[in-house]
Amino acid sequence: MSRRYDSRTTIFSPEGRLYQVEYALEAIAHAGTTLAILSPKEGIVLLAERKIISKLLESSSNSEKIYKINDQTIVSVAGLTADAEILIDRMRNDCQQYLKIYNKLPNTMQVVNKVCDFKQGYTQFGGLRPFGVSFLFAGYDSLNGFQLYSSNPSGNYSGWLATSIGENSSSVQTLLKQELNANSTESHNDITLDDALKIALKVLSKTSDNTHLSADKLELASLSLQSNTNKPTIKLYTPKEIDNLLNLHDLSKKEEE
Amino acid sequence: MDIVLGIRLKDATLIATSKAFTRGISILKDSDDKTLNLNKKNVIAITGESGDTINFAEYIKGNVQLKGLREGHEMESDEIASFVRHELARSLRSRSPYQVNLLVAGVNDKEEGFLSMIDYIGTRCDLPYAAHGYAAFYTMSLLDHHYREDISLDDGLKLLKLCEEELNKRMPMDFKGLNVKIVDKEGIKVIDF
Amino acid sequence: MSDPSSINGGTAVAMVGKDCIAIASDMRLGSQSLGVSNNFEKIFNYDNVYFALTGLASDVLTVSEEFRMKTNLYKMKEERIMEPETFANLVSSSLYERRFGPWFVGPIVAGINSKTNKPFICGFDSIGCIDFAKDFIVSGTASDQLFGICEALYEPNMESEDLFECISQSLLNAADRDALSGWGAVVYIVTKDKVIKRYLKSRQD
Numbered sequence: 093m094s095r096r097y098d099s100r101t102t103i104f105s106p107e108g109r110l111y112q113v114e115y116a117l118e119a120i121a122h123a124g125t126t127l128a129i130l131s132p133k134e135g136i137v138l139l140a141e142r143k144i145i146s147k148l149l150e151s152s153s154n155s156e157k158i159y160k161i162n163d164q165t166i167v168s169v170a171g172l173t174a175d176a177e178i179l180i181d182r183m184r185n186d187c188q189q190y191l192k193i194y195n196k197l198p199n200t201m202q203v204v205n206k207v208c209d210f211k212q213g214y215t216q217f218g219g220l221r222p223f224g225v226s227f228l229f230a231g232y233d234s235l236n237g238f239q240l241y242s243s244n245p246s247g248n249y250s251g252w253l254a255t256s257i258g259e260n261s262s263s264v265q266t267l268l269k270q271e272l273n274a275n276s277t278e279s280h281n282d283i284t285l286d287d288a289l290k291i292a293l294k295v296l297s298k299t300s301d302n303t304h305l306s307a308d309k310l311e312l313a314s315l316s317l318q319s320n321t322n323k324p325t326i327k328l329y330t331p332k333e334i335d336n337l338l339n340l341h342d343l344s345k346k347e348e349e
Numbered sequence: 350m351d352i353v354l355g356i357r358l359k360d361a362t363l364i365a366t367s368k369a370f371t372r373g374i375s376i377l378k379d380s381d382d383k384t385l386n387l388n389k390k391n392v393i394a395i396t397g398e399s400g401d402t403i404n405f406a407e408y409i410k411g412n413v414q415l416k417g418l419r420e421g422h423e424m425e426s427d428e429i430a431s432f433v434r435h436e437l438a439r440s441l442r443s444r445s446p447y448q449v450n451l452l453v454a455g456v457n458d459k460e461e462g463f464l465s466m467i468d469y470i471g472t473r474c475d476l477p478y479a480a481h482g483y484a485a486f487y488t489m490s491l492l493d494h495h496y497r498e499d500i501s502l503d504d505g506l507k508l509l510k511l512c513e514e515e516l517n518k519r520m521p522m523d524f525k526g527l528n529v530k531i532v533d534k535e536g537i538k539v540i541d542f
Numbered sequence: 543m544s545d546p547s548s549i550n551g552g553t554a555v556a557m558v559g560k561d562c563i564a565i566a567s568d569m570r571l572g573s574q575s576l577g578v579s580n581n582f583e584k585i586f587n588y589d590n591v592y593f594a595l596t597g598l599a600s601d602v603l604t605v606s607e608e609f610r611m612k613t614n615l616y617k618m619k620e621e622r623i624m625e626p627e628t629f630a631n632l633v634s635s636s637l638y639e640r641r642f643g644p645w646f647v648g649p650i651v652a653g654i655n656s657k658t659n660k661p662f663i664c665g666f667d668s669i670g671c672i673d674f675a676k677d678f679i680v681s682g683t684a685s686d687q688l689f690g691i692c693e694a695l696y697e698p699n700m701e702s703e704d705l706f707e708c709i710s711q712s713l714l715n716a717a718d719r720d721a722l723s724g725w726g727a728v729v730y731i732v733t734k735d736k737v738i739k740r741y742l743k744s745r746q747d
Contacts, residue, residue, distance in 0.1 A: 160618055184618055188611040195431040195607075202420065235422060438604050442643060466578070471600035472550065474571055474579045485576060 127256035135316030170258035200231025212247025361533035391455035438471030551722025553682030554594035559705035570725035596682030626653030637670030648681035684720035
């Protein structure tokens with residue numbers, strides 16, 4: 093019976109639900125965790141955990157969770173990597189097309205809005221499967237400064253100070269809330285990028301299913317402003333730099349219970 | 350033979366267009382306005398094929414307004430100039446290209462004057478002062494000579510007056526005077542000239 | 543007179559030296575005989591590629607924006623920058639795509655390969671035929687004059703400062719003999735780990 097409402101995205105179930113969209117969300121709930129913390133004045137940190145790594149796997153690129161969209165936007169992915177690549181390609185092309193017309197990169201909000209419109213289309217038209225992908229967007233623009241958004245397969249998106257998607261995302265969010273309250277006696281506004289980085293690593297080390305955090309399972313990136321030029325700059329951390337950070341914050345081993 | 354002139358000041362931009370509307374050898378109107386306000390801080394002055402001018406100007410205005418509405422903030426001068434150039438360059442290689450030349454005048458987000466000259470080919474050039482067509486031949490020498498980086502509004506208007514006198518002397522046709530607009534951080538004003 | 547490549551005027555030149563390259567252009571933008579701007583640079587930079595475009599100013603802008611897009615996308619997809627040799631072949635195929643409605647430009651590519659440190663220059667016609675050269679490449683409305691003076695002044699394996707002097711004198715003197723070129727000039731001297739950009743004062747008539 094339920095098959096009738098499962099197989100097509102275009103049809104509401106009698107309870108008013110779109111099963112395919114919910115299943116897509118479920119796919120994401122099993123994907124590697126990724127989290128982001130916004131430091132409104134200094135930048136944004138993106139941290140992601142890779143799900144399966146075999147020593148035998150030859151990876152084609154350094155990153156499969158975090159991607160650059162343009163000089164002022166990065167995203168991290170939770171969900172089907174193949175689906176994500178389609179959307180990322182699209183976002184990159186859209187941004188460059190925009191740059192050609194207006195000689196300016198689109199604001200973060202426009203990038204997010206455009207790709208989410210596209211995602212939404214797949215929940216409504218032509219018996220297509222929705223994209224099994226959620227994103228965290230870290231962006232900077234001169235109009236609104238640093239911004240952090242998350243999106244999901246339905247095409248919904250929302251802005252955050254800190255959030256997480258993927259496996260264990262709800263417990264990560266709970267921890268983020270705790271850590272951020274504990275850390276800044278004042279408002280979230282004053283949190284530094286270094287603090288954000290530290291908290292991100294700490295939170296992931298607590299929620300991760302892996303006993304150790306190690307560089308080969310992590311991807312880390314930050315978006316900040318260059319101090320001399322005030323232009324946005326993206327830093328994708330190398331495995332070595334991640335290891336150094338883990339050692340620095342004493343997180344290479346999971347804390348003893 | 351239409352006249353469009355622009356002078357960029359530190360914190361404002363002046364734009365002047367002839368009032369005569371001509372077709373062939375006849376002047377049909379002496380109160381033509383060749384400018385169109387795109388938004389609060391940007392205006393274009395446009396000449397060329399008579400049907401194309403209005404159609405293209407309205408098309409640009411429509412898009413500028415739409416983008417302003419969608420994104421919740423007005424388009425900036427250099428974005429508009431880029432967009433206009435892009436549209437004309439695209440149109441040039443289409444079946445029926447727009448034959449229009451224009452100036453984009455405004456103030457940018459730093460409240461500095463902005464002036465860009467764009468022709469029907471899609472050549473864009475940001476300049477301190479600019480003119481299209483024959484008017485350029487008569488006024489450029491005056492503008493070269495008298496223009497200063499820190500020219501005041503008063504001196505800008507005086508310079509414009511000088512240009513008008515020269516044009517009246519040298520142009521073979523009565524262009525029925527100039528419409529002058531000034532764009533500054535307060536917005537766009539038509540001024541008595 | 544209505545030849546698209548000589549409406550706006552402008553000229554450019556590139557040269558190879560010892561472990562360095564130089565590329566230079568004038569700064570004039572005109573409308574036939576009327577000079578419109580003395581601030582129109584015709585050299586564009588995409589990481590370690592330097593790209594000069596002469597010809598129809600509208601197409602100079604369009605083509606430079608097109609290649610900004612293509613190099614940006616390449617950089618993100620390949621996770622490395624585009625080398626001058628690669629870029630040259632991209633330019634060639636992109637221009638040939640428009641074989642029967644070309645961009646009216648005369649492009650020059652110059653740069654130093656970031657892996658091999660080998661200097662590279664080449665030029666193109668408007669439909670993408672590559673002209674590989676060991677010595678120099680000229681383009682634009684003063685290209686005839688440039689051929690002459692470059693042939694006279696150029697010698698192989700110049701050090702960067704000599705190369706700067708050579709390319710500057712070549713450009714300046716060629717542009718002075720062309721009514722559509724001049725009005726200032728810009729020169730890039732590129733070595734393995736340093737880029738110097740200099741503006742040249744030139745006749746303003």
